[in-house]
Amino acid sequence: MDSITLTRPDDWHLHLRDGEALKAVLPDTARRFARAIVMPNLKPPVTRVAEAAAYRARILAAVPPGLSFTPLMTLYLTDNLPADEIDRAKECGIIHAVKLYPAGATTNADAGVTDLTKCTKTLARMERLGLPLLVHGEVTDPAVDIFDREAVFIDTVLAPLTKDFPALKVVLEHVTTREGVEFVKASGANVAATITAHHLLMNRNAIFSGGLRPHHYCLPVPKREVHRQALIAAATSGNPKFFLGTDSAPHARRAKEAACGCAGCYTAHAGIELYAEAFEAAGALDALEGYASFFGADFYGLPRNGEQITLVRERWRVPNELPYAADDVLVPLRAGETVGWRLEDMQ
Ligand code: NCD
Ligand code: ZN
Numbered sequence: 001m002d003s004i005t006l007t008r009p010d011d012w013h014l015h016l017r018d019g020e021a022l023k024a025v026l027p028d029t030a031r032r033f034a035r036a037i038v039m040p041n042l043k044p045p046v047t048r049v050a051e052a053a054a055y056r057a058r059i060l061a062a063v064p065p066g067l068s069f070t071p072l073m074t075l076y077l078t079d080n081l082p083a084d085e086i087d088r089a090k091e092c093g094i095i096h097a098v099k100l101y102p103a104g105a106t107t108n109a110d111a112g113v114t115d116l117t118k119c120t121k122t123l124a125r126m127e128r129l130g131l132p133l134l135v136h137g138e139v140t141d142p143a144v145d146i147f148d149r150e151a152v153f154i155d156t157v158l159a160p161l162t163k164d165f166p167a168l169k170v171v172l173e174h175v176t177t178r179e180g181v182e183f184v185k186a187s188g189a190n191v192a193a194t195i196t197a198h199h200l201l202m203n204r205n206a207i208f209s210g211g212l213r214p215h216h217y218c219l220p221v222p223k224r225e226v227h228r229q230a231l232i233a234a235a236t237s238g239n240p241k242f243f244l245g246t247d248s249a250p251h252a253r254r255a256k257e258a259a260c261g262c263a264g265c266y267t268a269h270a271g272i273e274l275y276a277e278a279f280e281a282a283g284a285l286d287a288l289e290g291y292a293s294f295f296g297a298d299f300y301g302l303p304r305n306g307e308q309i310t311l312v313r314e315r316w317r318v319p320n321e322l323p324y325a326a327d328d329v330l331v332p333l334r335a336g337e338t339v340g341w342r343l344e345d346m347q
Contacts, residue, residue: 001313003344004285008307009272009292011036012300013134013173013194013245015264016059016071018042020325025250026062028268030069032343034305037134037245038071040099041108045076049088052095072096072300074134078111079118086125096300097132097171098122102157104140106219107249107262112136116161123165132169132300137180138220147204150220151179162187171299174199174247176220178230184241185234192299194245195235197274198265198333203228214261215331218249221263235291236284243296246271252328253321269322269332276311276341310344 014029014036016022029036038059040046046055052073059071074097075081075089081098089095101112113119126133137158138149154172162170167190172180175193184193198218203225206216222228234242248271249264256262267274272292279288297304315338324330 001285003310003312004276004288005308005310006289007293008034008305008309009244010034010296010305011246011248011268011271012171012243012296013037013039013196013247014268015039015041015247015249017250018055018058021250022058023062024322024324024330025248025266025268026059026069027064027067029248029271030063030067032268032272032309034068034307035070035072035302037097038073040074040076041101041106043108045078045108045111046074047076047078047081047111048085049075049092049095052089053092056094072302074099076101076111077113077119077122077133079114081119081122083121083125086122086129086131090129090131095131096302097134098126099134099136101136102138102140102153105136105138107251107264109136116157123161123168127165127168130169130301132171134171134173136219137172137175146221147223150175150177154179154183158183162191169299173245174220175231175234176223177227181230181234181242185239189241192241192243192295193234194247194296195231195242196245196247196265197267197271197278198222198247199228200231200235200278201274214256214258215265215333215335217256217261217263218247218265219263232278232282236279236282236287238287238290240290240295240298242291243299244275244292245296250324250330252324253331254328256331265333266322266330267333269318270334270339272309273311273339273341273343274333277339280340311341312344313340314342315340316342
């Protein structure tokens with residue numbers, strides 16, 4: 001098989017940033033994906049419907065002419081997001097989920113939730129109205145080993161949460177562990193997960209191969225090979241609980257190549273191609289379309305896309321850097337190396 005054609009995919013977990021950076025990165029996503037769930041971790045975070053609507057307008061204004069792209073907006077859950085804002089979110093039709101960042105868990109998560117019991121009313125409203133909760137599934141306790149933070153989160157936060165709100169739609173975002181996969185599989189149909197391409201392609205050795213590799217550092221941090229194998233098995237299984245979310249998270253080069261480099265891998269420049277590589281390596285290219293183009297839409301209760309894209313088996317070299325902001329560039333995943341599938345221009 002030297003080319004594959006699939007229904008145009010969607011990205012169910014994406015960071016688009018704002019301003020100049022937004023204009024720089026959005027074309028990469030809009031060339032490939034019809035829609036994306038846009039993360040609300042701006043500075044300051046997007047915590048209200050009106051802010052999400054304004055951000056959405058800025059995104060739409062940055063879509064290159066000739067491309068169709070629909071941003072699906074999210075709200076950032078804080079200790080004091082009122083339940084009534086959930087009513088407004090549901091009514092306005094542009095908000096598709098609420099994002100839970102445990103306070104301090106990752107980039108721009110300072111305003112995150114300190115104690116989930118403060119959100120009981122809001123979560124109950126989401127459960128009633130069918131608005132999904134997207135979870136950054138890591139505990140932030142510095143006493144917990146960084147490689148165990150997802151597994152501990154599942155036991156101490158996610159399991160009780162799904163018991164307390166049994167009908168709440170929950171997506172365990174960028175799942176990275178076997179424990180996460182098992183939890184999602186054992187839960188009801190209202191619990192799903194996204195898996196990034198970089199967690200399918202790399203284990204934790206990639207952060208340290210030949211030296212410290214800041215561009216392979218993201219959160220949740222990649223885990224051991226057994227976990228990567230569990231992610232591959234889940235993504236390629238045809239189980240509709242697992243679907244595509246790139247977690248493409250751009251940062252300026254200086255912010256990554258620093259004494260304290262920030263977390264996030266930029267993958268939107270090869271957002272579907274990298275998945276094709278991972279699925280091909282697993283002998284499961286035929287499972288790509290369900291994972292990339294069907295299961296996420298089904299979970300969110302949105303129609304599947306009508307258009308198609310074609311990927312050709314052809315190696316291309318990823319640029320060393322991409323434009324990002326006036327004063328700095330962006331280093332994409334695989335910079336200076338190759339990707340084995342190329343996107344044909346859309347028909
Ligand atoms: C994300 C970012 O940079 O916004 N970083 C990351 O490593 N994935 C935040 C996140 O999704 O955790
Ligand atoms: Zn993310």
